[in-house]
Amino acid sequence: MGSVxxxxxxKRNEQPLFQVEGLTxxxxxxxxxxxxxxxxxxxxxxxxxxxxxxxxSTLLSCLAGHLRPDLGSVIYDGRxxxxxxxxxxxxxxxxxxxxxxxxxxxxxxxxxxxxGNVGERLMAIGARHYGxxxxxATDWLGxxxxxxxxxxDRPSAFSGGMQQRLxxxxxxxxxxxxxxxxxxxGGLDVSxxxxxxxxxxxxxxxxxxxxxxxxHDLAVVRLLADRLMVMKDGRVVEQGLTDQVLxxxxxxxxxxxxSSVLQV
Amino acid sequence: MTELFETGAYNxxxxxxxxxxxxxxxxxxxxxxxxxxxxFASREMPMPYGWxxxxxxxxxxxxxxxxRLKVIDQGADDTTNAVSIRxxxxxxxxxxxxxxxxxxxVIQTRHRIPExxxxxxxIVVYQVPIPEPLRFLEPRETETRKMHELEEYGLMHVKxxxxxxxxxxxxxxxxxxxxxxxxxxxxxxxxxxxDNPKLGDNAAIQLFGAGREQRIYAVPPxxxxxxxxxxxxxxxxxxxxxxxDLCGAKGSYLDEVITDDAGSRMYVxxxxxxxxxxxxxxxxxxxxxxxxxxxA
Numbered sequence: 001m002g003s004v005x006x007x008x009x010x011k012r013n014e015q016p017l018f019q020v021e022g023l024t025x026x027x028x029x030x031x032x033x034x035x036x037x038x039x040x041x042x043x044x045x046x047x048x049x050x051x052x053x054x055x056x057s058t059l060l061s062c063l064a065g066h067l068r069p070d071l072g073s074v075i076y077d078g079r080x081x082x083x084x085x086x087x088x089x090x091x092x093x094x095x096x097x098x099x100x101x102x103x104x105x106x107x108x109x110x111x112x113x114x115x116g117n118v119g120e121r122l123m124a125i126g127a128r129h130y131g132x133x134x135x136x137a138t139d140w141l142g143x144x145x146x147x148x149x150x151x152x153d154r155p156s157a158f159s160g161g162m163q164q165r166l167x168x169x170x171x172x173x174x175x176x177x178x179x180x181x182x183x184x185x186g187g188l189d190v191s192x193x194x195x196x197x198x199x200x201x202x203x204x205x206x207x208x209x210x211x212x213x214x215x216h217d218l219a220v221v222r223l224l225a226d227r228l229m230v231m232k233d234g235r236v237v238e239q240g241l242t243d244q245v246l247x248x249x250x251x252x253x254x255x256x257x258x259s260s261v262l263q264v
Numbered sequence: 265m266t267e268l269f270e271t272g273a274y275n276x277x278x279x280x281x282x283x284x285x286x287x288x289x290x291x292x293x294x295x296x297x298x299x300x301x302x303x304f305a306s307r308e309m310p311m312p313y314g315w316x317x318x319x320x321x322x323x324x325x326x327x328x329x330x331x332r333l334k335v336i337d338q339g340a341d342d343t344t345n346a347v348s349i350r351x352x353x354x355x356x357x358x359x360x361x362x363x364x365x366x367x368x369x370v371i372q373t374r375h376r377i378p379e380x381x382x383x384x385x386x387i388v389v390y391q392v393p394i395p396e397p398l399r400f401l402e403p404r405e406t407e408t409r410k411m412h413e414l415e416e417y418g419l420m421h422v423k424x425x426x427x428x429x430x431x432x433x434x435x436x437x438x439x440x441x442x443x444x445x446x447x448x449x450x451x452x453x454x455x456x457x458x459d460n461p462k463l464g465d466n467a468a469i470q471l472f473g474a475g476r477e478q479r480i481y482a483v484p485p486x487x488x489x490x491x492x493x494x495x496x497x498x499x500x501x502x503x504x505x506x507x508x509d510l511c512g513a514k515g516s517y518l519d520e521v522i523t524d525d526a527g528s529r530m531y532v533x534x535x536x537x538x539x540x541x542x543x544x545x546x547x548x549x550x551x552x553x554x555x556x557x558x559x560a
Contacts, residue, residue: 119425
C-alpha cells in the first residue's frame with residue numbers, strides 16, 4: 001500500500017483537531033469503508049478522492065455522525081465522538097462542525113428566506129435579538145457574494161451557484177472549526193465552479209478552518225486540499241501531500257485516476 | 265325525548281369505559297409532563313375531523329354526571345359547532361349545560377379562552393387541529409420528536425424571524441407558540457395571541473385534544489407559560505383598537521361584524537357570555553341598547 005510516513009505533517013506543539021483510527025463500516029456483508037485512519041490538524045484541508053462507490057461518502061457520513069461505524073474511533077478535540085450523548089453530538093454539529101451537502105436543497109430550508117436560512121444556526125444556539133441576527137446574516141451574504149437586497153428572497157429564487165454559496169454562509173455563520181463538504185461543486189457549470197472554489201479557498205484561509213472535502217474532481221482538491229487520501233473499494237490506497245500524490249502517484253489506481261483527467 | 269344515555273344504547277358520554285381509561289391515562293401523563301404531546305388511540309367520532317373530535321374525546325373522558333358543561337366556538341355559545349357538541353353531550357351524558365363561564369365545571373372551547381377569569385376546579389378542553397408547533401417548518405414527525413426530546417427549538421424562532429422580515433413585526437396572530445414551564449414548546453391551539461397571557465398561571469386545568477393527529481397535551485394549574493419572541497421584538501397581546509359596541513368593554517377580544525353593503529361595521533365581544541353579562545349589569549356600548557329595552 002502506498003502508505004507514507006506522516007511524520008512530516010505532525011507540526012510540533014500542536015494537537016490534532018480530529019483523529020480517526022481504524023474506522024470501518026459494513027453494509028451487511030458488503031464493505032462500506034475499511035480501516036481508515038488519519039489525523040487532521042487545525043487549519044488543514046484534507047481531500048478524499050475516489051470513484052463512485054469507493055466508500056468516500058460512507059466515510060464522510062461516519063465522520064460527521066450521520067452513520068454509525070461498526071469499528072474504530074473518532075476523536076474530536078480530545079472528545080470521543082462515538083461515545084458522546086446524542087444531545088452533545090447534535091450540539092457539536094450545529095456549533096463547531098458544519099456540513100455542506102452536494103445538493104443545496106438538502107442543506108437549505110427552501111421555504112425560508114435567505115436571511116432566515118443563515119440565521120437559523122444563530123437562533124439554534126440562543127440568539128434572540130432580531131437586529132443582531134439580521135446584521136450578521138447580511139454580513140455573511142456579503143462574504144459569499146450574495147447581494148444584500150436578496151436577503152428576504154427564498155432560496156428557490158436563487159441560481160444553483162447562489163444556493164450553494166448560501167448553504168456555505170449558513171454553515172459558517174456560527175464560526176465552526178471543522179467543516180465537512182460532500183462534493184460542494186457538484187452539478188455546477190465550470191465558471192461557477194471556479195468562482196465557488198475561489199470563494200471557498202479564501203474563506204478557508206481567512207477563518208483557519210479545518211476541512212474534510214469529498215470529491216471525485218481532482219481539480220477541486222488541487223486547489224483546496226493540503227493533503228489527499230485516495231480511496232478504492234472502501235480502502236485508502238494512497239495518502240500524502242496533494243501535489244505529491246497528483247504529480248507522482250504511486251498506487252496503480254491513483255495513476256489511473258490522475259491519467260483519466262481530460263486535458264483541454 | 266328519551267336521551268340516548270337513558271336507553272342504554274350508549275355508554276355514559278358516548279365512549280366505552282376502556283376507551284375513557286385510555287384517554288385518562290394520556291391526560292394524566294400530559295398533566296405530569298406539561299406541554300408534552302402524548303399519543304393516544306383516537307377513536308372515530310360521529311363528526312368530521314376538524315370539528316373537535318379530539319376535544320370531544322377529552323371532554324367525554326373527563327365528564328362525570330354532576331358536571332355542568334359549557335361549549336364555546338370562537339367565544340360564542342350559539343354557533344353551530346358549540347350547539348352541536350353541547351347537544352351531543354346532553355343526549356349521550358345527560359349532564360347539565362350552561363352558557364355562564366362562572367357556573368361551568370367543564371368548558372370545551374374552540375379558538376378562545378373565556379374573558380371571565382377561570383377558577384380552581386374548572387377544566388378547559390381545547391380543540392386542536394395541528395398539535396405540532398414545528399410542523400410547518402419541519403414536516404418529518406421523527407425529526408420534530410427528536411427536536412422536542414433534545415430541546416432544539418431554534419427553528420421556532422426562524423418562523424418568527426420570517427414574520428418580521430416579511431411584515432416588519434411578528435405577524436403570527438393566532439396559534440402563537442409558547443414555552444411551557446421552561447421546557448416544551450407548545451401550540452396553544454388556534455386561540456388569538458390576545459389570549460396567550462391567560463394560559464400561564466391559570467387556576468383551571470387546561471387540556472388539549474387533537475383527534476386527527478392523535479395527541480393530547482396539558483397545562484396544569486399555575487404553570488409558567490411564556491410566549492416566544494425576540495429581545496427587540498417583544499410579544500404583544502394584540503386586539504382590535506376599539507371598545508365593544510354592545511357592552512362598551514375596553515379590554516375584551518373583539519369580532520368585527522360588517523353590518524351593511526356600505527362597509528359599516530361594528531366591533532363586538534367575541535365572548536358572548538361575557539358581553540351578555542356586562543349588558544345585564546347595565547353597561548351599554550356605542551351601538552348597544554339597554555338590556556331592559558329588548559335585544560341588542
